[in-house]
Amino acid sequence: QHPAEPSPGHPRNAPYPALEPLKSGLSAGQRDPKGGCSDPRSLCSPSCTAIPRNWTLDPAGDWHYRWISLMVLPILYNWVVLILRCCFPEVQEAHTGLWQALDGLSDALYLLDIAVHCHTGFLEDGILVRDISRTRRRYLGSWTFPWDVMAVLPTELLCLLPGVPRVPGVPAARANRCLRVPRLFEAFDRCETRTGWPNVFRMAKLMLYLLLGIHWHGCLYFALSAHLGLGVDPWVCPSSARPLRRYLHSFYFSTLVLTTVGDTPTPQREEELLFLTAGFLLAVLGFATITGSISTVIVNLSSASTAFYPDAGPVRRYLRAWGVGGRLAGRVVRWHQHLRAQRKLPAEWEVLQHLPRGLRAEVAASVHLEALRRVGLFRSWEHGVLRQLVLRLRPQVFGPGEFVCRRGDVGREMYFIREGRLAVVAEDGVTQLAVLGEGLYFGEISLINIKGNTAGNRRTANILSIGYSDLFCLGKEDLAEVLAEFPCARAAMEAKGRELLLRMGQLDTGAEAAALAAEAEARRRLQGLEVALEGLQTRAARLLAQLEASALRMALRVQRLEGRCCRCCGTGTGKEPRWGRGRRM
Numbered sequence: 001q002h003p004a005e006p007s008p009g010h011p012r013n014a015p016y017p018a019l020e021p022l023k024s025g026l027s028a029g030q031r032d033p034k035g036g037c038s039d040p041r042s043l044c045s046p047s048c049t050a051i052p053r054n055w056t057l058d059p060a061g062d063w064h065y066r067w068i069s070l071m072v073l074p075i076l077y078n079w080v081v082l083i084l085r086c087c088f089p090e091v092q093e094a095h096t097g098l099w100q101a102l103d104g105l106s107d108a109l110y111l112l113d114i115a116v117h118c119h120t121g122f123l124e125d126g127i128l129v130r131d132i133s134r135t136r137r138r139y140l141g142s143w144t145f146p147w148d149v150m151a152v153l154p155t156e157l158l159c160l161l162p163g164v165p166r167v168p169g170v171p172a173a174r175a176n177r178c179l180r181v182p183r184l185f186e187a188f189d190r191c192e193t194r195t196g197w198p199n200v201f202r203m204a205k206l207m208l209y210l211l212l213g214i215h216w217h218g219c220l221y222f223a224l225s226a227h228l229g230l231g232v233d234p235w236v237c238p239s240s241a242r243p244l245r246r247y248l249h250s251f252y253f254s255t256l257v258l259t260t261v262g263d264t265p266t267p268q269r270e271e272e273l274l275f276l277t278a279g280f281l282l283a284v285l286g287f288a289t290i291t292g293s294i295s296t297v298i299v300n301l302s303s304a305s306t307a308f309y310p311d312a313g314p315v316r317r318y319l320r321a322w323g324v325g326g327r328l329a330g331r332v333v334r335w336h337q338h339l340r341a342q343r344k345l346p347a348e349w350e351v352l353q354h355l356p357r358g359l360r361a362e363v364a365a366s367v368h369l370e371a372l373r374r375v376g377l378f379r380s381w382e383h384g385v386l387r388q389l390v391l392r393l394r395p396q397v398f399g400p401g402e403f404v405c406r407r408g409d410v411g412r413e414m415y416f417i418r419e420g421r422l423a424v425v426a427e428d429g430v431t432q433l434a435v436l437g438e439g440l441y442f443g444e445i446s447l448i449n450i451k452g453n454t455a456g457n458r459r460t461a462n463i464l465s466i467g468y469s470d471l472f473c474l475g476k477e478d479l480a481e482v483l484a485e486f487p488c489a490r491a492a493m494e495a496k497g498r499e500l501l502l503r504m505g506q507l508d509t510g511a512e513a514a515a516l517a518a519e520a521e522a523r524r525r526l527q528g529l530e531v532a533l534e535g536l537q538t539r540a541a542r543l544l545a546q547l548e549a550s551a552l553r554m555a556l557r558v559q560r561l562e563g564r565c566c567r568c569c570g571t572g573t574g575k576e577p578r579w580g581r582g583r584r585m
C-alpha cells in the first residue's frame with residue numbers, strides 16, 4: 001500500500017542523514033498490519049520524504065534514554081523558573097523576551113515528547129511491540145496521555161479573557177507545566193539503573209529535591225514579605241534594591257527554616273507565624289525523609305561490600321564463644337583481610353546465582369578464562385568447552401600453612417592452581433617432594449581410576465599451601481563428565497598420575513599388567529562378540545530374504561490355483577476377495 005520510494009535526488013539505498021543517529025533505537029524493517037514499512041531508512045508514503053511516519057523507539061534503548069534525559073531540562077526549567085517569575089515580578093519584567101523564548105522551547109519539547117510517547121514501543125509477552133498503530137493506541141488509552149496534555153495546554157491564553165489583568169507571559173497561568181513531573185521521575189529512575197554509581201546519583205537527586213524545596217519556600221517567603229511590605233519588620237525580607245540580593249536573602253532564610261537550623265527573626269504577625277510554623281513542619285518531614293534516604297544509601301554502600309566479601313565478625317564471635325583464640329583466630333582474621341585486600345571472592349557463584357545459566361557462563365568466562373588458559377591441561381581446549389567448564393569450577397582460597405588435602409583422605413575433588421605455591425609433603429609432614437605453582441593441577445589421582453594404584457580412591461600425598469593460594473576446585477562427578485567428553489585429557493591425566501605413582505612406589509606394576517591384560521582380554525572378547533553378532537545379523541538377513549521370496553512364490557501358486565478352480569467350476573470372476581471365495585468353496 002505504501003511503496004517505499006526514494007525521495008527525488010536521493011539514492012535508493014543511501015541512509016537518510018536525519019535518521020542515521022536514530023538507527024539503534026528505531027524499529028528494524030518490520031511491517032505494520034496496514035502494510036507500512038517501519039524501517040527507519042525507508043519511506044512509508046510518497047508524501048513522507050524525510051522522516052518515516054512509523055518509526056518507533058525501543059523503551060530500553062539508548063535513544064529513548066537520551067530523549068528522556070533531555071526532557072529533564074524543560075521540566076526542571078518550569079519547576080525552577082515559574083515560581084521565581086511569579087514571586088519576583090521584576091525578574092519577569094526584566095527579561096520578558098527571554099522567558100517567552102524559553103517558554104516556547106519548553107512547550108515545543110513537551111509536544112515533541114507526546115509524539116515520542118506515541119512512537120515508543122512496549123513489551124507484550126516479553127516481545128517488543130513496534131507496531132505504530134498499537135503503540136499510539138496504548139499511549140492514548142493510558143492515564144499518562146491526559147496528564148501530558150494537561151501539562152501542555154496553553155492556559156496563558158486565559159489571560160486574554162476580558163477582566164484578566166494583561167501581564168505579558170503571565171507565569172502563574174503556566175503552572176500546569178509543572179504537571180510533567182512523572183516524566184522527570186521516569187528519567188531519574190532510568191538513570192539510576194543505568195549509572196555505575198547509583199548511590200552517588202541518589203545523593204545528587206536528594207540534594208536537587210532539597211534545593212528545589214528551599215527555592216520554592218524562599219520564593220513564597222519573598223511573596224509573603226512583598227505582600228506584608230518589604231522591611232516593615234525584622235522577619236520579612238528587607239527592601240533591598242537588587243533582586244539578586246532579595247532572592248539570596250529569601251533562599252538563606254528558607255535554608256535556615258528547612259534545615260531546622262533555626263535562628264530566624266521572631267515572627268511578628270499572624271501570617272508570619274503561620275508561614276514559619278508551616279515551614280518548620282515541612283522541615284521536620286523533609287529532614288526525616290532525607291535522613292532516611294541517606295541512611296539507606298549508607299546501608300546500601302556497606303551491604304554492597306559485604307555482599308562480595310564474607311564478614312569476619314560472625315566467625316570471630318563464634319570462635320570467641322567456643323573459647324578458640326590465639327593463632328587460629330589470628331589466621332581466620334588474616335584470611336578475611338587477604339580476601340578483601342586481594343579482591344578475592346570465594347563465594348562468587350552466590351553473587352551471580354540470580355543470572356540465567358547462559359549469562360552466568362558468559363560472565364564467569366570473561367572473569368576466569370584468562371586464568372584457565374594458563375592451566376597447561378586446558379591450553380588446547382576450545383573456548384566453548386572452557387565456558388562450560390568454568391561454571392563447574394569453584395574458586396577457593398587457602399591461607400599459609402593450610403592443608404588442601406591430606407594423604408589417606410578419600411578424594412572428592414581436584415584443584416587447578418590459579419595463583420600461589422603449594423608443597424607436596426611426604427608422609428612425615430615435613431619433607432617437600434615437590435612445589436606446585438600457577439597453571440598446574442593436583443588431586444586427580446584419587447579421582448581417576450589408574451590401574452595398579454595401590455591407594456585406590458585415597459589421597460597419595462599431603463598438599464600444603466605455602467602462602468595464600470587461589471585455586472579452582474572441580475568435583476569428582478564434574479571431572480568424570482568432562483573426561484568422558486575429552487578422552488585425550490583423561491589420557492594425559494592418567495599418564496601423569498601413573499608417572500607420579502611410579503615415583504612414589506604406589507604403583508603395583510603386576511596388578512597394572514594384570515588389569516591391562518584383563519582389559520585387553522575383555523576388549524578381545526568384545527571384538528569377538530561383535531564379529532559373531534555381525535555374522536548372526538548377516539545370516540538372519542539372508543534367512544529373512546529367503547522367507548520373503550518363498551512366501552511370495554507360495555502366494556503366486558495359491559493365486560494360480562484359485563484361478564484354475566474358478567475356471568473349472570465356472571463361477572466367479574476371479575477378482576473376488578480370496579477369503580470370500582475360499583469360504584464358499
Ligand SMILES: Nc1ncnc2c1ncn2[C@@H]1O[C@@H]2COP(=O)(O)O[C@H]2[C@H]1O
Pocket residue numbers: 405411424433434441442443444445446447458459460461462463500503504
Ligand atoms: N611427587 C609429586 N609431585 C607432584 N604432585 C604430586 C606428587 N605426589 C602427589 N602429587 C599430587 O598430590 C595429589 C594428592 O591427592 P591425589 O592422590 O588425589 O593426587 C595427587 C597428585 O595430584
